[in-house]
Amino acid sequence: MKDKIVLAYSGGLDTSTIVPWLKNNYDCEVHAVCVDVGQVDDNEKPDLEKRAIEYGADSIDIIDATEELVNDYIFPMLKSGGKYENKYLLGTSIARPLISKILVDKARELGANCICHGATGKGNDQVRFELTIMALAPDIKIIAPWRLWDIKSRQDALDYCIQHDIKLNMSAEESYSRDMNIWHLSHEGLELEDPANMPDYRNLLQMTTYVEDAPDEAEEISIEFEKGIPVSLNGEKMDGVMLLTKLNEIGGKHGIGVIDMVENRVVGMKSRGIYETPGGSILYYAHNELEQLCLDRETQAYKRTVAVKYADLVYSGMWFSPLREALDAFVDKTQETVTGKVSLRLYKGNKITKGIESPYSVYNEEIASFDTGELYDHNDAAGFIKLYGLPLKIRAFMKQNTEDK
Incomplete structure (x- = not known):
């Protein structure tokens, strides 16, 4: 009886090569699954399906999961504030657990006993795919051709x-390694592999205008949040997919959200990537500004610690872990009062705060004002400072006494 293999299929060089390779090396049916998380144009779908069959796939399914990605993965991550190494907005990382979950669902539907992915043996994605499959379907065998075949390079493929x-309609010289979804577009490979090289941004960028070519006039926008989730842009209520799509257009026009980063991969090496996250960068900035207004000092400080761990879990492929679920419970509690409106000016790569307002603001103008108000007596500060600084004072006396001996 033939094995049934579900292949994570993008239509790129790697997965296109994998289809005939599987057919040549296994007695199997190959069922290609392309999970659309915002990267597949409707006009491209017929060609994507046609080529998969031509390459030898027994079936091809294109599954639109964009809405699920935004609502169930991106927005929880946004609420956490997690950025990997305080820079990367986790665009590739956040989509991998959803893609893997859909592969598992498809394997169960078809009665497949194997799932195959095209991630290389040097990258993070192999970890993300396989940890998710292990968490959801420990009985399913995983095939990773880049760890098995004799192909060593894109030219070999x-x-x-x-x-x-x-x-194929591509060449090795033109083939940056790119990953795209509704949240971001990443670029790796070719001349980018040398961190000393400045990217040719005008030719590289696809979602974002190069900052020097961005408009010379600022654009003002407003974003409304309910419990940490963006629900309105410029006063118009809209779903997450539409809101993010429009923010990508606006942010991209103004050169927002381009990151050049050397990061630490899970597998132990460093890599250099260029990331475009125009809408996501705006949302992260606006969400943080609103939290500044709505969260108390201790909660906000501890949430920054949680954000670091949350980002590490997402980056490392540990989405379906008890710890991530527990951190979500904490984050959701903090977001109960993160409701309000943030107004911004966007100008040549910059996000400038114009104003923040919320019915749950813990900013009190009467207390914060330099004018004396009834809720705050300046004289109370003297006793507070004495007690707060008492350990420092005691230590200073100790040092004086020991230095005199």
Whole structure:
């Protein structure tokens, strides 16, 4: 009886090569699954389906999961405030657990006993795919061709396809390693592998205008949040997918959200990537500004600690872990009062706060004002400072006494 293999399929060089390779090395059916998380244009779908069959796949499914990605993965991450190494907005990382979950669902539906992915043996994605599959379907076998085959480079993959009469519309010289979804677009490979090289931004960027070419006039926008979730743009209520799509357009126009980063991969090496996250960068900034107004000092400080761990879990492929679920419970509690409106000016890559307002603001103008108010007596500060600084004073006396001996 033939094995049934569900293949995570993108239509790129790697997964296109994997289809004939699986057919040549396994007695199997190959069922390609392309999970659309905002990267597939409707006009491209017929060609994507056609090519998968031409390459040897027994079936191809394109599953639209964009809404699920935004509502069930991106927005919880946004509420956490997590950024990997205080920079990366986790665009590739956050989509991988959802893609893997859908692969598992499809495998169960087809009665498949194997799931195959095209992640390399040097990258993070192999960890993310396989940890999710292990968490959801420990009985399913995982096939990772990049750890098994003799192909060592993208040129080798192209040569393999030529040998097996697979006609691809790409070349190794043009093939940056890119990953796209509704949240971001990443670029790796070719000249970017040398951190000394400045990217040719005008030719590289696809979601975002190069900052020097952005408009010379600022654009004002407002975003409304309810319990940490963005629900309105410029006074118009809209669902998450539409809101993020429009913010990508606006932010991209103004050169917002381009990051050049050397990061620490899970597998132990460093890598350099260029990330475009125009709408996401705006949302992270606006959400943080609103939290500044709505959260008390201790909660806000501890939430920053949680954000670091949350980002590490997402980056490392540990979405389906008890700790991430527990951290979500904490985050959701903090977001109960993160409701309000943030107004911004966008100008040549910059996000400038115009104003913040919330019915749950813990900013009290009467207390904060330099004018004396009834709720705060300046004289109370003297006793507080004496007690707060008492350990420092005691230590200073100790040092004086020991230095005199």
